[in-house]
Amino acid sequence: MSERVIAIEGGYKLNGTVRISGAKNATVALIPATVLSDEPVEIYGVPEISDVKALAILLKELNCEVSVEGDKVTIDPTHMKDLPLVSDAVNKLRASYYFMGVLLGKYKRVKIKMPGGCYLGPRPIDLHLKGFEALGAKITYEDDTYILEADELIGNRIYLDFASVGATINILFAAVKAKGKTVIENAAKEPEIIDVANLLTKMGAKIRGVGTDTITIEGVEHLHGTFHEIIPDRIEAGTFLVIAAAAGEKVLIQNIIPQHLEALISKLKEMGVEMEVIGDSIIVYGGRAPLHHVNIKTQTYPGFATDLQQPLTTLLTQAEGDSQVKETIYAERFKHCEQLNKMGANIELEEATSIIHGATPLHGARVEATDLRCGAALVIAGLIATGKTEITNIYHIDRGYDNIDHKLITLGAHITRYEIDD
Numbered sequence: 001m002s003e004r005v006i007a008i009e010g011g012y013k014l015n016g017t018v019r020i021s022g023a024k025n026a027t028v029a030l031i032p033a034t035v036l037s038d039e040p041v042e043i044y045g046v047p048e049i050s051d052v053k054a055l056a057i058l059l060k061e062l063n064c065e066v067s068v069e070g071d072k073v074t075i076d077p078t079h080m081k082d083l084p085l086v087s088d089a090v091n092k093l094r095a096s097y098y099f100m101g102v103l104l105g106k107y108k109r110v111k112i113k114m115p116g117g118c119y120l121g122p123r124p125i126d127l128h129l130k131g132f133e134a135l136g137a138k139i140t141y142e143d144d145t146y147i148l149e150a151d152e153l154i155g156n157r158i159y160l161d162f163a164s165v166g167a168t169i170n171i172l173f174a175a176v177k178a179k180g181k182t183v184i185e186n187a188a189k190e191p192e193i194i195d196v197a198n199l200l201t202k203m204g205a206k207i208r209g210v211g212t213d214t215i216t217i218e219g220v221e222h223l224h225g226t227f228h229e230i231i232p233d234r235i236e237a238g239t240f241l242v243i244a245a246a247a248g249e250k251v252l253i254q255n256i257i258p259q260h261l262e263a264l265i266s267k268l269k270e271m272g273v274e275m276e277v278i279g280d281s282i283i284v285y286g287g288r289a290p291l292h293h294v295n296i297k298t299q300t301y302p303g304f305a306t307d308l309q310q311p312l313t314t315l316l317t318q319a320e321g322d323s324q325v326k327e328t329i330y331a332e333r334f335k336h337c338e339q340l341n342k343m344g345a346n347i348e349l350e351e352a353t354s355i356i357h358g359a360t361p362l363h364g365a366r367v368e369a370t371d372l373r374c375g376a377a378l379v380i381a382g383l384i385a386t387g388k389t390e391i392t393n394i395y396h397i398d399r400g401y402d403n404i405d406h407k408l409i410t411l412g413a414h415i416t417r418y419e420i421d422d
C-alpha cells in the first residue's frame, strides 16, 4: 500500500511575498448559506481546498447548479430540491452540519447524516440542536442520521452555554427565515461569523449585533441573490506569520486583516519576533534575535485562537526556556506534540496543557499529520529541521490550506510530494 507524503528538506531561509487566501472557516459556512436564497449567489475569493470540493458535491445532491471560475463560485439554487443528505460526502467534513440550519430554514425540515471532521476530542453539536428545538424543530436520530422537522419556525430567545462558532452560525441560518424575532445570547464573535452575517444581510436578512455576544434576527419570507468576497483566512495568515518567524529572513504576507490577528501578533512580539504591519500586509524579519519563551491560553475570539496554538508550538520549541500552552477550547488538541518530539522537541503534556522545553534543534523524521493544524505545525518543523521530513496523512493539510506547497516553494522552501510504501 503506497501513500502520498509531503517531503521537506529543512534549513533553507525563506524570502519573498505570499498572498493569503479566503478564510476556510467562513467559506464552509458561506457556501451552504447560499441555498437560503431563491436566486443565484456569487462568492469571490474562494480558497482552493478539498472542503470546498466536498461542499460542491452536497450542493449538487440538492440539485443546485455550481460553477467555478478561478476563485469565484456561483451557486444557483433556483431548481434546488428538498432531498436528504445521506451520502458519504457528508462525512468528508464537520461543516456539513451547516446544511441542518439552512435546510431547516428553507424547507422547515432536513434529513442529514452525522457530520465528520478532524478528531479534536469529543465534538458534540448539542448547542446547535438546542437552538433548532427552541425555534420549533422536532429532532429524531436514527442510523447515524438526524431528522429535523418543524410545522413552522418561530423566533425565540436562545442562550448558548458555550460561545460556539458553529452553533451561532447554524442557528443564524434557521432564524433568518423564522417568523418573528430571535435573540442569540452568549453568541460567538469570530470574524467568520460577521462575514456570514454580511452575506445573509446582502441577501435580504435582518440581523443586528453580529460580532457582539448578542445577535438579534428578524425573520424574513425571501432571500435573494447577491455577490460576496470572502475575508482573508486569519488562521492561514497566522500560520504564515509563524512560518516566517521560524524559517524566514524577510517575508511579506499580503491580504491580511491585522485586527483579526492581534492576539498572535502580540505573542510573537513578546517572543522577540520583529514585524512591520503595513495596511493589509505584514513584513516579518525572521532569525534576527533569540526567541523568548511565552505562555499561551486559547480563548474564543478575540482571544488567542485555538487553531494557532499548534503551529505556534513549533516556534516555541526554538525559544529559550519553558513555554506553556493551555487549551480551554479543545482539551485534547495536543496530538502534534508527540510528532514534534519525534523530531527532537522536548514537550511534556499535562491536563489540557503542554509544556515546551526549549530551545531544541529539530531533525527530519517521518511524522503523521493527525489533524489539520498538526499538519501545519509539522510543515513548520520540517522547514527548520536538519535533513528531510516526510509528513503522512496530508489530506488533513489539503482540507484547510490552499496550495501550501506552492506558496512555500515561492518563498524558497524545498518541498515536494511523492509516494512512499507504507
Ligand code: EPZ
Pocket: 024, 025, 026, 028, 095, 118, 120, 122, 123, 124, 125, 126, 127, 128, 129, 162, 163, 164, 165, 166, 167, 188, 235, 306, 307, 329, 330, 372, 373, 400
Ligand atoms: C470552529 O469549529 C472551527 N471550524 C474550528 O476550526 C475552530 O477550532 C473552532 O471553531 C473554535 O474556534 C469551522 O469553523 C469549520 P465550536 P466549531 O462550536 O464551530 C464545544 C480548524 O482547524 N461545543 O466553537 O466546531 C466543542 O466540543 C477548525 O480550522 C459543544 O460542546 O467550534 C468545543 O469544545 C478546527 N457543543 C468548543 O465548543 C456544541 O454544540 C468549540 O466548538 C458545539 C460545540
